[in-house]
Structures are given as structure tokens and as C-alpha cells.
Amino acid sequence: MVVREEAVLDAARLRADFPIFEQKINGRPLAYLNSAATSQKPRQVLAAMTEFYETSYSNVHRGVYTLGERATAGLEGAREKVRAFVNAPSEREIIFVRNATEGLNLVAYAYGLARLGPGDVVLATQLEHHSNFVPWQYVAGRTGAEFRIIPIDDNGDLLLDQVSELENVKVVAANVVSNSLGTIADTPRLAAWAHERGAILTCDAAQAAPHVRLDVQALGADFVAASGHKMCGPSGIGFLWGRTELLLEMEPFLLGGHMIRNVGDERTSWGELPAKFEAGTSPVAEAVGLGAAIDYLDAVGLEAVEAHEHRLAAYALGVLAEIPGITFYGPPPERRAGIVMFNVEGVHPHDMAQILDLDGIAIRAGHHCCQPLMRKLGVPATNRASFYLYTVPEEIDRLAAGVRRAQELMT
Amino acid sequence: MTDASFEDFYRENILDHYKNPHNHGLLEPNDAHAEGQNPLCGDEVSVSIRFAADGETIEEIGFEGRGCAVSQAATSMLTDIVKGRKASEVASMPKEEILGEVGIPLTPVRMKCAILGLGVVKVALNRSKGTPLPEEWQGLDID
Numbered sequence: 367m368v369v370r371e372e373a374v375l376d377a378a379r380l381r382a383d384f385p386i387f388e389q390k391i392n393g394r395p396l397a398y399l400n401s402a403a404t405s406q407k408p409r410q411v412l413a414a415m416t417e418f419y420e421t422s423y424s425n426v427h428r429g430v431y432t433l434g435e436r437a438t439a440g441l442e443g444a445r446e447k448v449r450a451f452v453n454a455p456s457e458r459e460i461i462f463v464r465n466a467t468e469g470l471n472l473v474a475y476a477y478g479l480a481r482l483g484p485g486d487v488v489l490a491t492q493l494e495h496h497s498n499f500v501p502w503q504y505v506a507g508r509t510g511a512e513f514r515i516i517p518i519d520d521n522g523d524l525l526l527d528q529v530s531e532l533e534n535v536k537v538v539a540a541n542v543v544s545n546s547l548g549t550i551a552d553t554p555r556l557a558a559w560a561h562e563r564g565a566i567l568t569c570d571a572a573q574a575a576p577h578v579r580l581d582v583q584a585l586g587a588d589f590v591a592a593s594g595h596k597m598c599g600p601s602g603i604g605f606l607w608g609r610t611e612l613l614l615e616m617e618p619f620l621l622g623g624h625m626i627r628n629v630g631d632e633r634t635s636w637g638e639l640p641a642k643f644e645a646g647t648s649p650v651a652e653a654v655g656l657g658a659a660i661d662y663l664d665a666v667g668l669e670a671v672e673a674h675e676h677r678l679a680a681y682a683l684g685v686l687a688e689i690p691g692i693t694f695y696g697p698p699p700e701r702r703a704g705i706v707m708f709n710v711e712g713v714h715p716h717d718m719a720q721i722l723d724l725d726g727i728a729i730r731a732g733h734h735c736c737q738p739l740m741r742k743l744g745v746p747a748t749n750r751a752s753f754y755l756y757t758v759p760e761e762i763d764r765l766a767a768g769v770r771r772a773q774e775l776m777t
Numbered sequence: 778m779t780d781a782s783f784e785d786f787y788r789e790n791i792l793d794h795y796k797n798p799h800n801h802g803l804l805e806p807n808d809a810h811a812e813g814q815n816p817l818c819g820d821e822v823s824v825s826i827r828f829a830a831d832g833e834t835i836e837e838i839g840f841e842g843r844g845c846a847v848s849q850a851a852t853s854m855l856t857d858i859v860k861g862r863k864a865s866e867v868a869s870m871p872k873e874e875i876l877g878e879v880g881i882p883l884t885p886v887r888m889k890c891a892i893l894g895l896g897v898v899k900v901a902l903n904r905s906k907g908t909p910l911p912e913e914w915q916g917l918d919i920d
């Protein structure tokens with residue numbers, strides 16, 4: 367008999383890797399329940415960046431000297447780590463960008479602007495973060511294409527039947543994991559749906575990369591973008607993966623140094639992949655930090671991270687459900703990443719977040735960069751508590767106590 | 778400010794205005810009106826104003842809105858403050874005056890909640906009297 371061992375992690379032990387937890391906030395230990403906005407950074411990432419700056423920093427790709435070679439090795443080593451992390455077929459398909467937003471804008475501008483026109487349809491889900499919604503709405507407007515929304519049900523699942531009659535769909539924009547409801551999407555199914563129609567699928571994986579094993583070949587999408595800062599890496603770096611054949615056909619996005627092959631007085635030819643999409647000096651130390659973050663996540667194991675978050679989400683939904691007047695949004699715990707979105711009758715999320723801060727508890731209050739979703743839910747704002755590999759159940763107990771305290775005060 | 782005094786203050790000052798807002802309800806007819814949102818949290822405030830016979834002094838003001846306690850309480854406090862003042866005075870009223878009235882330390886994000894009502898009043902005055910807009914409202918599509 368084969369017993370499948372469940373992946374586990376020791377959050378209390380991992381927590382010791384994160385210097386931010388060594389301080390108190392308003393006299394209390396920090397309960398950081400906003401990792402869906404951005405994650406905290408382990409020492410290993412900070413040390414890798416400091417060491418790189420202290421021993422190997424230089425510009426990349428052009429220096430014919432030892433430091434230049436070290437810096438180039440740092441950047442390209444990080445690219446190989448990202449490639450392996452998302453199981454991309456080739457390093458040429460990994461483009462370093464500032465964050466997922468920039469990666470998604472790259473696709474909207476460099477792919478969408480040249481290929482869309484009147485009569486074409488662009489679809490984005492009702493559950494999109496503004497980063498994969500606004501660029502397509504804008505580019506559709508610029509090109510005369512029609513921009514339509516794929517509606518969702520209460521779990522955050524796509525109601526594809528409601529848009530299946532549309533013709534000339536050229537682009538489908540969707541997330542892999544929702545930053546608000548926490549819903550884990552069925553991306554392979556959506557990719558097949560898009561490809562049947564001759565459309566491309568461009569995915570926002572900013573919320574997926576930190577929490578679930580990403581395999582761009584299994585997802586079946588055409589573009590996948592993520593941010594380093596949500597996955598234990600530094601701010602200022604993210605990546606875009608795209609299929610070689612599409613990247614080769616596309617025009618560049620940003621223009622300038624490094625992305626060229628030959629600059630003539632009249633016209634310029636573009637460099638090879640991925641340089642064609644990496645104009646200007648690269649975020650070299652940030653790439654090294656991202657590489658260290660990937661090493662860290664690989665050592666912990668993303669399967670263990672995912673299982674840990676499912677347990678925390680289930681625990682939070684259970685404890686908070688005892689609070690009168692609470693409303694939850696999103697799917698059952700086994701179908702969501704470590705995100706719990708809720709409202710409490712009589713307490714506006716901003717007041718909730720401020721009162722929780724008195725207890726050293728950080729949550730997000732607002733529209734979570736998802737105004738189309740907020741309209742569907744019929745609320746101006748919600749509370750969102752989100753968990754990561756360093757979150758312990760005691761923090762969720764403190765959250766529940768804080769929510770009760772806020773309710774008592776405000777009502 | 779300790780937790781206890783913060784809670785007391787919240788309870789006595791802000792919650793009183795939040796739960797029993799002054800000058801609540803829009804005026805019809807009116808001489809000036811505007812609506813505004815805080816894009817960070819979706820808080821909304823609408824104001825309407827009637828001027829006295831001199832056409833300058835705010836004789837009556839009413840508001841409606843939805844949002845956090847700070848945004849709604851601060852707007853309630855503001856309506857008390859501006860009543861009887863001239864449009865030009867209110868247009869140049871510094872945000873510190875309303876922040877002082879709110880009285881609790883606010884993060885930059887929450888400060889935007891506290892000054893939402895003041896911004897909307899200044900937009901209403903700009904429309905009807907041509908007084909200057911506050912910096913943060915300039916260049917926005919607010920019609």
C-alpha cells in the first residue's frame with residue numbers, strides 16, 4: 367500500500383528567517399496578514415542581494431572585465447532559475463520586467479496594439495486585477511476592438527457560456543489565482559477554450575507564482591506574468607514568459623539600449639530574445655534576489671506552501687464564521703489560495719483595518735485593485751486577510767479577536 | 778495616544794458624528810453641488826449648498842455619502858464649520874483645520890478619507906463661484 371505523504375512546512379520555524387517579525391507594531395508582535403499585496407523577505411534573499419552588490423555589481427552584457435562577467439552570470443543565472451521555476455522550454459522566453467503589471471502591459475502594447483482592430487473582441491474576466499483589465503480596455507479602445515467582460519459566479523468561476531457566442535475573439539485575459547476571492551482558476555480549460563477560437567490567453571500569475579506550482583506548459587497559456595515581490599523576492603522585478611513564436615513576431619515594447627541589433631541613421635533592427643524586450647540597464651541585483659527567492663521557495667516546497675495555505679484558509683473561515691454579521695466572498699477553502707475576503711455588518715473596512723492595526727494586525731481594506739469585482743459584489747470595499755508560508759494559526763486567532771473588538775466599538 | 782484613549786476618542790468624537798451626522802440630506806433647490814469619491818476605498822460624498830442673500834456666505838449645507846467612519850464624520854464636522862463662512866474663505870481653508878477637528882493621528886491613506894468632504898465642497902464652490910480647486914482635484918475628470 368502506498369501512503370501519500372502530505373507536504374508540510376513549519377511556519378513557526380520559517381518565520382525566524384524573516385527579520386521583519388523581530389519588531390513590534392503598536393506594542394504587539396506583527397501579524398502580517400497582507401501577503402497577497404506583497405510578501406515579506408527572508409534573510410537569504412536580502413543576503414544574496416547585499417553580497418552581490420558588495421562583490422559582483424557591474425553593468426551586464428557589455429563589460430569586458432571580471433565584474434561585468436560576474437554580473438552577467440548573476441542575471442542570467444537568475445533567468446535560468448525562473449525558467450526552471452515555471453518549467454518554460456527555453457530561457458529566451460523569460461523576460462525580466464518591473465512587475466507583473468509591466469509584463470501584462472508589454473503584451474497589451476507589443477501584441478495587442480499591432481494586431482487588434484475593429485471587429486475583434488478582447489475578453490477579460492470580471493475577477494481580474496486592474497493590471498490585466500485596464501491595459502486591454504485601453505488597447506481595445508485605441509484599436510477599435512470591442513472589450514468585453516467574462517462574468518463570474520459567486521465562487522469566482524468563469525461563466526464562459528455567457529460569452530461563448532461571441533465571434534472574432536482574439537485575446538483572453540485571465541488570472542491563474544485571484545488576488546481577491548483567492549479562487550484557483552482552471553487555466554488549462556480556459557486555454558483550450560481560447561485556442562478553439564483562435565485567441566491567445568494572457569495570464570496574470572502574480573498571485574499564483576508564490577502559492578502554487580506554476581508550469582507554463584501545463585497551463586497552456588500564451589503569456590504568463592508574475593511579480594518577484596509577492597514571492598519573497600525584492601520589489602522592482604518580475605517576469606513575463608511568452609511563447610517564442612509570438613515573441614519573435616511581436617514589435618518591441620520599450621526602446622533604447624541593449625534591445626537593438628543594429629542602429630542605423632534611418633532605422634534600427636531589434637536584438638535577439640529576450641534582449642529585444644529588455645531595453646536599458648537590467649535590474650541586476652533584483653534578479654539575483656529573485657533567484658534567491660526561488661531557491662528559498664524550492665527548499666520549502668511549493669506543494670507544502672499550497673497545503674499550508676489551504677489549511678489556514680479553512681481555519682480562518684471556521685473561526686471567523688462565529689462572528690455575527692460576517693459575510694465571506696469566494697469559493698470553499700480547498701479551491702482557494704490563502705486569502706479570505708469578508709465584510710462585517712456595521713464596520714467599514716477602513717475602520718476595521720485601522721482598529722486591527724492597534725493590535726499589530728495588518729490586513730488590506732479597500733477594493734484590492736478589483737473595482738469590476740466590487741461592482742459585482744455590490745460593495746464599495748471589503749476586508750482581505752491573506753496568508754503565506756510564515757503565517758501561523760495564532761495570528762488568525764488574533765484577527766478574529768480584533769474583528770470582534772472593532773465590531774464592539776463601531777456598532 | 779494610548780489604545781484606551783484612542784478608543785475613547787474614536788467613540789466620543791468620530792462615532793458620534795458617524796452615527797448621528799449633522800446637516801445630513803441634500804438640499805433642493807441649491808446654488809452649488811458636487812459629488813466625489815476617494816479612489817482608494819470607494820468612499821463617496823455628495824454636498825449641496827445654498828448661499829445667503831449676499832451670494833457669498835454659505836447659509837445652508839447638506840451632505841450624503843457612504844464610507845468609513847472617518848470620511849463621513851469628517852464631512853459632518855465640516856458642514857458645521859463652513860456654515861456662515863464666505864465661499865472664498867472655504868475655498869482657501871487649509872486641510873489642517875478639518876484634520877484638527879477629527880483629532881486622531883491618521884496615516885496618509887486615512888488622511889484622504891478625512892479631507893474627502895472638504896475636497897467635494899471646494900469642487901462645488903469652484904463650479905458655482907469659480908474659486909480655486911485644491912491641488913489634488915486639479916486635472917481630474919470630475920464632472
